[in-house]
Amino acid sequence: MRVGVPKEIKRHEYRVGLTPGAVREYVGARHTVVVETNAGEGIGVHNDAYRMAGATILETAAEVFSSADMIVKVKEPQPVEWMQLRKGQILFTYLHLAADAQQTKGLMESNCTAVAYETVTDNHGGLPLLAPMSEVAGRLSIEAAGTALKRFNGGRGLLIGGVPGVQPARIVIIGGGVVGRHAARMAVGLGAEVTIIDRSLPCLREIDDLFAGRVRTRFSTMEAIEQEIAAADVVIGAVLIPGASAPKLVTRGMLKSMRKGSVIVDVAIDQGGCFETSHATTHDEPTFEIDGVVHYCVANMPGSVPLTSSVALNNATLPFGLALANKGVAALVEDPNLRAGLNIHAGRVTNRAVADSLGLPFFRVDEALAP
Numbered sequence: 032m033r034v035g036v037p038k039e040i041k042r043h044e045y046r047v048g049l050t051p052g053a054v055r056e057y058v059g060a061r062h063t064v065v066v067e068t069n070a071g072e073g074i075g076v077h078n079d080a081y082r083m084a085g086a087t088i089l090e091t092a093a094e095v096f097s098s099a100d101m102i103v104k105v106k107e108p109q110p111v112e113w114m115q116l117r118k119g120q121i122l123f124t125y126l127h128l129a130a131d132a133q134q135t136k137g138l139m140e141s142n143c144t145a146v147a148y149e150t151v152t153d154n155h156g157g158l159p160l161l162a163p164m165s166e167v168a169g170r171l172s173i174e175a176a177g178t179a180l181k182r183f184n185g186g187r188g189l190l191i192g193g194v195p196g197v198q199p200a201r202i203v204i205i206g207g208g209v210v211g212r213h214a215a216r217m218a219v220g221l222g223a224e225v226t227i228i229d230r231s232l233p234c235l236r237e238i239d240d241l242f243a244g245r246v247r248t249r250f251s252t253m254e255a256i257e258q259e260i261a262a263a264d265v266v267i268g269a270v271l272i273p274g275a276s277a278p279k280l281v282t283r284g285m286l287k288s289m290r291k292g293s294v295i296v297d298v299a300i301d302q303g304g305c306f307e308t309s310h311a312t313t314h315d316e317p318t319f320e321i322d323g324v325v326h327y328c329v330a331n332m333p334g335s336v337p338l339t340s341s342v343a344l345n346n347a348t349l350p351f352g353l354a355l356a357n358k359g360v361a362a363l364v365e366d367p368n369l370r371a372g373l374n375i376h377a378g379r380v381t382n383r384a385v386a387d388s389l390g391l392p393f394f395r396v397d398e399a400l401a402p
């Protein structure tokens with residue numbers, strides 16, 4: 032198959048669909064890879080590295096779109112991109128269609144086969160192509176908190192780890208999933224006092240084992256959240272209810288109990304956020320202050336570390352992308368986890384959540400794939 036990698040064009044998107052390491056794997060499996068010139072510029076990878084890996088560099092996105100059988104990207108296609116997709120062509124990227132009627136229509140009209148990273152599943156009910164970005168965001172959340180805690184950024188002027196004889200920061204993490212555990216790992220590593228709150232007892236048991244008592248755990252109730260945030264220097268919002276907006280677990284009233292200069296990092300902001308006072312911010316202006324509490328609410332945290340994020344994403348997408356390249360749509364028929372990623376095929380919506388949220392007819396994958 033001919034696999035194409037256009038340069039990302041969404042503002043502030045520096046990641047790339049295939050790294051040179053991934054290109055080598057495709058080429059090793061006897062596929063042809065075409066890469067738009069400077070596609071890897073945002074992660075400091077130049078055309079020569081792609082050539083060395085066996086790719087051909089093309090001068091324009093138009094050449095990539097028109098010549099490839101499968102397009103591998105990171106961000107959802109922009110209008111100028113989806114207009115270049117065609118019948119039978121596979122698109123493999125993040126799509127997030129449920130809230131994007133315009134893009135869904137565009138992809139339906141293109142008649143392409145659109146496989147969304149975010150709905151590919153694994154055998155344990157997880158979302159393996161979302162997990163790497165949660166790992167990155169979780170780890171970054173503590174770096175963001177450390178920056179916001181500095182006096183000149185509006186924070187309390189506290190060093191996360193303290194020093195001998197001085198109390199370290201108290202960090203409370205609401206949600207002990209992928210983001211929460213990776214935040215805890217960083218916070219523990221820096222020497223903070225860490226508490227994780229979750230509503231799942233099995234999750235709290237796992238965390239207790241994992242951190243061997245180095246992290247306190249609490250079951251999620253309003254009372255526990257109220258008590259913990261009142262004593263916290265940093266609160267990380269890391270909850271997720273799959274398919275739903277984040278629950279508002281910290282109200283404006285509760286915020287008043289927090290100390291001036293303490294910090295909230297609402298990682299769940301991409302699902303609406305779990306603090307009533309949150310609103311999405313960007314890397315240009317990541318924080319704002321309410322009631323003396325610094326809020327960091329960047330909806331695309333992994334975008335600030337595109338090199339780490341691109342490699343982490345490629346590690347996760349590679350086996351699925353290779354299966355698509357090797358077998359085409361037959362890969363979707365064979366693998367139920369990859370099939371869960373199929374959102375649109377030949378003008379039909381094959382993901383129930385997308386169809387329901389946009390009021391469009393839903394087609395089962397076998398119906399949609401039937402000739």
Ligand SMILES: NC(=O)c1ccc[n+]([C@@H]2O[C@H](COP(=O)([O-])OP(=O)(O)OC[C@H]3O[C@@H](n4cnc5c(N)ncnc54)[C@H](O)[C@@H]3O)[C@@H](O)[C@H]2O)c1
Pocket residue numbers: 162164165166168205206207208209210211228229230231234251269270271272277278280297298299300301302329330331332333
């Ligand atoms: N801002 C960003 O750049 C960015 C990047 C990656 C992920 N995220 C977001 O971070 C959030 C967490 O993602 P994840 O991968 O860790 O999800 P996850 O499913 O692995 O973990 C979510 C956890 O929240 C817990 N939870 C649900 N309701 C709760 C409640 N009422 N009280 C306490 N805990 C509760 C669940 O039990 C689960 O352990 C998601 O909203 C995700 O979209 C944001």
